[in-house]
Amino acid sequence: MFSKACEYGIRAVLFIAKQSQQDLRPNIAEIAKAVDSPEPFTAKVCQQLARENIIRSKKGPNGGFYLEKDSTLKLSEIVTVLDGDAIFNGCGLGLQKCSSEHPCPVHDQFMSVREGLKQMCENTLVMDLAANLEDGETFLKL
Helix, strand or coil: CCCHHHHHHHHHHHHHHHHHCCCCCCCHHHHHHHHCCCHHHHHHHHHHHHHCCCCEEECCCCCEEECCCCCCCEHHHHHHHHHCCHHHHCCCCCCCCCCCCCCCCCHHHHHHHHHHHHHHHHCCEHHHHHHHHHCCCCCCCC
């Protein structure tokens, strides 16, 4: 459902959040390796997230990307920056004028899927997901 950029972005932010809990600021090479994504693509995604204040960056010898330890960043905020809100509001088949009055063939079924995804993303804090990574309950790559 998410674009490749959004998938990599979510994984990168989760890794950054996990590292931030240990007062570490990973650089692009470390992030790309940890989330198994191409380094140039990871750099582009992280720069976009930093421009939109989703993650923070610090330059210099002790620089890198980080989140504040008390961050209340939601998964939905990452998705909106990288994919827009069409995944939460758009047509399942990508039609421009899909609506209840003029539904596409999957309109009714997709509405519940879309609403469930929206609720999950809006109610999920990145730091909670990072805590599961820290505990070894979840993984960013196998």
